[in-house]
Amino acid sequence: MSNDTHNHSHSHSHGGAHALPFWRKYIFSTDHKTIGLQYGITAIFFLLFGFGLMLLMRWQLAYPKQAIPLIGKLFTEDGVLSPELYNQFGAMHGTIMVFLGVVPLAVGAFGNYLVPLQVGAQDMAFPKLNMLSYWAYFCGGVVMLGSFFSPNGAAASGWTSYPPLAVVADNGQSLWLIGMVFLITSSLLGSVNTIVTAIQLRVKGLSFMRWPIFVWAQVTTAFLLLLAFPPLEAAGVLQLMDRIAGTSFFLPSGLVVSGEALKVSGGGNPILWQHLFWFLAHPEVYVLILPAVGIVGEIIAVNTKKPLYGYKTLVYSLVFLGFMSFIVWAHHMFMTGMGVTMSTFFQATTMIISVPSVIILTTYLLTLWGASITYTVPMLFATAFLPMFAIGGLTGLPLGLTASDIHLHDTYYVIGHFHYVVAPGTLFALMAGVYFWYPKITGRFMSDTLGKIHFWLSVIAINGVFMPMFFMGMAGVSRRLYDQTIYAHGAAAQPLNVIMSVSAWILAVAQLPFLYNMATSWKTGKKVDSNNPWGGTTLEWAASSPPPHENFPTPVEVYRAPYEYSPNKKLLPQFVQEA
Amino acid sequence: MEQPQYGFWLPPNISTHGAEIDGLISTLHWFMAILFIGWGIYLIYCLIRFRARPGHEADVSGNTHFLIPKYIEIAIVIFEAGLLIFFAAPIWAKVKKNFPNEAESIVVKVTSEQFAWTIHYPGRDGKFGQLKTELIDGTNPVGLDREDPNGKDDILSPNILNIPVNKPVIVQLTAKDVIHSFSLPVMRVKQDAIPGMTIPLWFQATQTGKFEIACAQLCGVGHTQMRGFFNVMSQEEYDTWFNEEEKSLLGDAESATQPSGENQ
Numbered sequence: 001m002s003n004d005t006h007n008h009s010h011s012h013s014h015g016g017a018h019a020l021p022f023w024r025k026y027i028f029s030t031d032h033k034t035i036g037l038q039y040g041i042t043a044i045f046f047l048l049f050g051f052g053l054m055l056l057m058r059w060q061l062a063y064p065k066q067a068i069p070l071i072g073k074l075f076t077e078d079g080v081l082s083p084e085l086y087n088q089f090g091a092m093h094g095t096i097m098v099f100l101g102v103v104p105l106a107v108g109a110f111g112n113y114l115v116p117l118q119v120g121a122q123d124m125a126f127p128k129l130n131m132l133s134y135w136a137y138f139c140g141g142v143v144m145l146g147s148f149f150s151p152n153g154a155a156a157s158g159w160t161s162y163p164p165l166a167v168v169a170d171n172g173q174s175l176w177l178i179g180m181v182f183l184i185t186s187s188l189l190g191s192v193n194t195i196v197t198a199i200q201l202r203v204k205g206l207s208f209m210r211w212p213i214f215v216w217a218q219v220t221t222a223f224l225l226l227l228a229f230p231p232l233e234a235a236g237v238l239q240l241m242d243r244i245a246g247t248s249f250f251l252p253s254g255l256v257v258s259g260e261a262l263k264v265s266g267g268g269n270p271i272l273w274q275h276l277f278w279f280l281a282h283p284e285v286y287v288l289i290l291p292a293v294g295i296v297g298e299i300i301a302v303n304t305k306k307p308l309y310g311y312k313t314l315v316y317s318l319v320f321l322g323f324m325s326f327i328v329w330a331h332h333m334f335m336t337g338m339g340v341t342m343s344t345f346f347q348a349t350t351m352i353i354s355v356p357s358v359i360i361l362t363t364y365l366l367t368l369w370g371a372s373i374t375y376t377v378p379m380l381f382a383t384a385f386l387p388m389f390a391i392g393g394l395t396g397l398p399l400g401l402t403a404s405d406i407h408l409h410d411t412y413y414v415i416g417h418f419h420y421v422v423a424p425g426t427l428f429a430l431m432a433g434v435y436f437w438y439p440k441i442t443g444r445f446m447s448d449t450l451g452k453i454h455f456w457l458s459v460i461a462i463n464g465v466f467m468p469m470f471f472m473g474m475a476g477v478s479r480r481l482y483d484q485t486i487y488a489h490g491a492a493a494q495p496l497n498v499i500m501s502v503s504a505w506i507l508a509v510a511q512l513p514f515l516y517n518m519a520t521s522w523k524t525g526k527k528v529d530s531n532n533p534w535g536g537t538t539l540e541w542a543a544s545s546p547p548p549h550e551n552f553p554t555p556v557e558v559y560r561a562p563y564e565y566s567p568n569k570k571l572l573p574q575f576v577q578e579a
Numbered sequence: 580m581e582q583p584q585y586g587f588w589l590p591p592n593i594s595t596h597g598a599e600i601d602g603l604i605s606t607l608h609w610f611m612a613i614l615f616i617g618w619g620i621y622l623i624y625c626l627i628r629f630r631a632r633p634g635h636e637a638d639v640s641g642n643t644h645f646l647i648p649k650y651i652e653i654a655i656v657i658f659e660a661g662l663l664i665f666f667a668a669p670i671w672a673k674v675k676k677n678f679p680n681e682a683e684s685i686v687v688k689v690t691s692e693q694f695a696w697t698i699h700y701p702g703r704d705g706k707f708g709q710l711k712t713e714l715i716d717g718t719n720p721v722g723l724d725r726e727d728p729n730g731k732d733d734i735l736s737p738n739i740l741n742i743p744v745n746k747p748v749i750v751q752l753t754a755k756d757v758i759h760s761f762s763l764p765v766m767r768v769k770q771d772a773i774p775g776m777t778i779p780l781w782f783q784a785t786q787t788g789k790f791e792i793a794c795a796q797l798c799g800v801g802h803t804q805m806r807g808f809f810n811v812m813s814q815e816e817y818d819t820w821f822n823e824e825e826k827s828l829l830g831d832a833e834s835a836t837q838p839s840g841e842n843q
Binding site: 338 | 655796806
C-alpha cells in the first residue's frame, strides 16, 4: 500500500531528478533531501544570527554602558547598546534560537533528511506539504528578521511574550506574532508528514520495534509538535487581537499604563496566556532535546561497535517522556501565586519526568560498558553530550521543587539550566550529527583535524559561558537585566559576567573551523569508499552517498532489529539478509 | 547596621523561613554533585578502558544486564519523592499558605508599576483608604483617596519598605500595568505581581539592615532600574519613623489626639 501511495505522488517526476529545471530541483524542490538541506542551511544561518545578537548583548553585560568596540556605532549613535535594543536582542535571541534555529535544524533538517532514509521510503509521504512546510518556515524567518526594521524595532517582551507587557509593546510584537503563526504552521505541516512517513512508508520487515532510535525520537517529537503547538497558535492570534482589534483576552480591568488608564474593556487574564504558552513551550523543550537523544543514540551505537543497551527501555522512556511533557507546564509558573494543591501536582509530575530522562542517560552510559570506542569527531561530540545533558537535567531539580524555586526562579540559574540542555546538549548532538551524516549527504568526509579543534575549543568555551550562570543565579541575580551592577548583589557577581562574555566570544571563534570545514569539505573532503563508511546498521547506510532521487533504486528490505551484531562480532546491518 | 556581604553563592539569609529553603537547595546540590561525580567517574573509566585499540574487541553478545543502575534509579526516585513530600511541599505551604495573624503583623500593600514600587501603609487606624483610578497622578501613584476617613493617615512610601525586625510582615502585592516580580533575595522571597490580582505574601526578618528589592520579571525598558529598598529596623526605630510620617500627614494636634485604632 505504501508504495502505491508513493508512486502516485511522484508520477509527475518519472523522468528522475535530471529532468527538472534548476528552480524545481534546488529551490521549490519536493525531494526530502533537498528540503532537508534547505532547512539545514537556513537554520544554521539563524543559529549564527541569534548567537550574534547574544555576542553583542554580552558586551553590555560584561562592560555595562561602554561603547561596543568597532561595530557599536552601527547600532546606536554613541556605540553603547541601549536598553531598548538590549530587550529586542534578548527577545529575538530566544525566539530565533528556539523556533528558527534548533527546531528547524533538529526536526526540519535531520528529520527530513533521515527519517525517509531510515524507514526505507523514497520520499516523505506528502512531498508538496513538505515543500510548503519549508516555505512557511522561510516566510516566518523573513517576518522575524524584517521586524528589526519596523519603526520601533523588533519584539522586546522576551521570547515568552507575557501580556500585558507584550500587548502594550511596540509594533515589533505584532510582527513577532505573525511570524510565529507562520512558524507554527510550518511545524504542524512537518509533523504530520513525519508521522505518516515513518508509519506508512516503512519498508517490508521494519516493524515498530525495529525502528532506529532516531526514528522513535523524531516520531515522538512530531507528536509533541502536532499536539502542543495549536494552543499557542490560537493564543498568538488572541494576543494579536488584543493588540490590534481592541479585545481583552489577556488584559484585566483597571490597567493604568504610564499614569493613563488603558482604554480597553478588560476582564481578561494575563495568566491565561502563560498557561497556553507553556502548554506548548514545555513540550517544546523536549522537541529540542529528543531529536538530539536520537542522534546521540545512533552515533554511540556505531562508534561503540555494540548494540545499544536496553533498546526497548529506551523506546518506552522516550514515549513516556513525550507523554509526561504535556503535564508539567505549570512548573514555569510557580511564582504566579499558585496554591499548595496545584503546585504539588506540578512538582510531582516534574519529579516523575526526571525518571525517564535518567533512564535514557543510563542506557547510553551502560552501552559504553564492554564497548570498543572509536573516537571519531561525531563520537567526541556525542560523548560530551552525556555529561552536559546530565548537568542540564540535574539542575532542573532545584527549579522543579517549589521551595527551592522561590530563590532561583527567574534568575541566571534558570538560564544556565536550560542552556546546558539545549546548547552543549542539543547543539553538540546536532554538530555530532553534521559530522556523522556529512559523508552520506556529500560523499565526502569532513576534516578530522579541524573537527577536533572545533570540538575541544567548543567544549571548554561553552562551559565557560554557562557554568558561571549557576553561581550568578545562586547569588540571586535576576535574568534579563540590562545592567545588574545597579544592585549590590549584582555588582558582587559582576566578574562572572566577564568570564561568560569572554568565553562566548571564544566560542564564536571556535565555530569558524566548523563553518570552514563544512563549506570546503563539500568539494575537497576525503571521498567515502563505500555506502557505509562508519559501519552503521540502519537503512540510510544502504543508500549511495549522496542518495539519488527517490533514495533506493533497488528495493530494500529489513531483516532484523537495528544495532545487531553476529556472535563472531560481525556487523549485521538491518538491510543485509544473511546472518 | 552593617552592609550584607554578597558573593558568588547564596546571599545572606535574614528571614525566619529562609534557612529551610537554603537547606533544601544545598541538599539538592550535594545530591546532584554525588550523582554527577559518580556518573563522571564511570564515564571516564569507560572511555579509557573500552577505547578501541589493537587486540580489544567489543562485547556484542547483548546479554549483559546490569542490576546496580536499576537500584540507583529506584534510590533516586525514593529520594526525590522524599524531598517533595517532606521538604518542598511543607515549606511551600508554610511560606505561601500559613499566614500569620494580621493583628500581630505589619500589613502593607505593594503596588508595582513601570518602574517603581509604591509601599502603602494603612496608617494608625490599620485600615487602607480607598483607591480610585481617576486620582492617579505623579504624586499619588496608587490613586489613594485622602478624603476617605480611612485614607487620611495612610503612608505612601515610594520605593522604600520600612519594617521592624522580628515581626511578621504581610504584603498584599499587585501591579498597575504589566507583570513584575517582587524579589527580596536576602529574604528568600519572590512573588509575581500581576495586574488584576492581589496576591498576599509574608515574611519575618531576623536581622536589621539595609537591603534591596529587585524586579525579577521582565517589565519593559527600565526593568533593570526597578530597584527598591527595604530597611529592617529595630521596633523603636520603626515606631519613630512611623510617628514622624503620621505627624507630617495629620499634623501634630490630630496625630496626638487620635491614638491608634480610633479613627472610625
